[in-house]
Amino acid sequence: xxxHLSPDKCIACxxxxxxxxxxxxxxxxxxxxxxxxxxxxxxxxxxxxxxxxQYCANCKNCDISCPQGVPVSSLNMLARAEQCARLGxxxxxxxxxxxxxxxxxxxxxxxxLKNFGMLNPLTRTALDALGIxxxxxxxxxxxxxxRESLRRMTQPGHSRKILFFPGCYIDVYNPQxxxxxxxxxxxxxxxxxxxxxxVCCGLPMVANGFWNHAHAxxxxxxxxxxxxxxxxxxxxxxxxxxxxxxxxxxxxxxxDLIKKYGMSPLNDAQEFLLDAFEDTLSASTTDQPVNVxxxxxxxxxxxxxxxxxxxxxxxxxxxxxxYVDYADAGCCGISGSYxxxxxxxxxxxxxxxxxxARVRESGATAAVSECGTCRVQIRHGTGLTTLHPVNVLxxxxxxxx
Ligand code: SF4
Ligand code: SF4
Numbered sequence: 001x002x003x004h005l006s007p008d009k010c011i012a013c014x015x016x017x018x019x020x021x022x023x024x025x026x027x028x029x030x031x032x033x034x035x036x037x038x039x040x041x042x043x044x045x046x047x048x049x050x051x052x053x054q055y056c057a058n059c060k061n062c063d064i065s066c067p068q069g070v071p072v073s074s075l076n077m078l079a080r081a082e083q084c085a086r087l088g089x090x091x092x093x094x095x096x097x098x099x100x101x102x103x104x105x106x107x108x109x110x111x112x113l114k115n116f117g118m119l120n121p122l123t124r125t126a127l128d129a130l131g132i133x134x135x136x137x138x139x140x141x142x143x144x145x146x147r148e149s150l151r152r153m154t155q156p157g158h159s160r161k162i163l164f165f166p167g168c169y170i171d172v173y174n175p176q177x178x179x180x181x182x183x184x185x186x187x188x189x190x191x192x193x194x195x196x197x198x199v200c201c202g203l204p205m206v207a208n209g210f211w212n213h214a215h216a217x218x219x220x221x222x223x224x225x226x227x228x229x230x231x232x233x234x235x236x237x238x239x240x241x242x243x244x245x246x247x248x249x250x251x252x253x254x255x256d257l258i259k260k261y262g263m264s265p266l267n268d269a270q271e272f273l274l275d276a277f278e279d280t281l282s283a284s285t286t287d288q289p290v291n292v293x294x295x296x297x298x299x300x301x302x303x304x305x306x307x308x309x310x311x312x313x314x315x316x317x318x319x320x321x322x323y324v325d326y327a328d329a330g331c332c333g334i335s336g337s338y339x340x341x342x343x344x345x346x347x348x349x350x351x352x353x354x355x356x357a358r359v360r361e362s363g364a365t366a367a368v369s370e371c372g373t374c375r376v377q378i379r380h381g382t383g384l385t386t387l388h389p390v391n392v393l394x395x396x397x398x399x400x401x
Contacts, residue, residue, distance in 0.1 A: 012033060021057070026350070032056070037075065039053075055347070078211075093131075097204045100200040118140075138340065139173040149175050150178070164193070165198060165235065165239075166178045166194060168204075181238050184393055184394060198221055201242040202214035203245045219254075225261075226262055240371050277397075295324045295367070313389075325364060359384060367386045
């Protein structure tokens with residue numbers, strides 16, 4: 001099962017330790033250098049793993065900062081998968097790893113009933129007993145999934161097509177962002193294709209130690225994407241974590257699949273829109289803005305880890321009448337489902353506290369970020385409305401902010 005990633009380039013400089021938000025927030029985690037490359041040497045000798053491995057949030061700040069290019073977070077995720085295979089998984093972690101499957105099972109139940117069933121105090125007490133913190137900001141189900149809404153839509157019939165990978169969060173909890181993306185792509189001259197066969201990118205499975213399940217999802221997705229890639233379609237996603245999974249994680253985790261199907265990197269949807277709307281936006285910047293809309297932007301760790309800049313922020317800053325502060329306050333703490341877990345909720349809130357303060361101090365009327373769970377965490381920590389950049393783009397181009 002295990003691919004071998006070498007810890008040998010580590011020079012023990014401890015830069016990653018300084019940048020690790022979890023190591024800063026708690027003494028329960030031994031930190032990236034110890035748990036990553038240092039312990040990997042013991043693991044290669046078959047010696048016992050440290051249990052604090054479970055506290056790595058897979059946020060990738062260690063990878064971003066390491067001057068030697070050591071794949072610290074991947075070493076941790078591989079080791080966690082082995083630890084879980086040896087010791088077993090909790091039911092809580094199974095639920096959090098398989099959100100897409102759970103949503104499919106529950107799809108015939110009306111959303112208000114599902115939300116009442118999931119979010120009422122009695123259920124929250126039961127979930128708390130299972131290990132999901134009673135205050136964790138669990139998102140509510142949308143009345144219809146993005147895919148259901150898209151099937152009902154009539155697109156303009158452009159000859160140019162584009163493949164959009166929605167990711168689970170947009171599909172199940174935030175379809176409006178997917179619909180705004182379809183609107184933007186239609187406006188830019190593309191019809192949008194979302195193949196039914198595409199499934200969860202597998203990141204929640206990796207983070208919770210379900211390695212074989214992540215492999216199965218990756219195989220299915222890469223097979224489908226290879227078909228569209230070979231047909232010459234651009235493929236994009238609006239979710240930074242899905243993009244990171246396809247761009248950098250899958251080649252490290254599953255080189256067998258990359259060998260079989262080739263790379264299928266998903267391009268950043270915000271970068272695509274920045275190019276697509278270049279003419280429209282540069283024309284509109286000559287007009288004097290009437291209203292000034294004050295926003296604050298948070299860059300998700302999984303976006304920064306890709307090293308492609310901040311196209312979502314660039315896009316927002318091209319909108320006249322929109323003033324955007326860049327929060328630049330590190331990790332929000334949630335890391336997918338990490339901050340939902342009972343033993344990690346307080347750590348996640350501590351990690352996010354710097355960002356929450358920066359967002360509040362900004363005086364902005366809404367916070368913007370590409371990542372769905374970052375938005376959930378910011379809303380939970382600040383009470384502010386949160387948006388995806390494409391929500392702002394649509395609002396601006398349709399009506400002005
Ligand atoms: S992935 Fe994040 S939490 Fe895990 S070791 Fe790296 S910086 Fe720390
Ligand atoms: S993993 Fe990288 S950043 Fe961390 S101690 Fe080793 S060389 Fe330094």
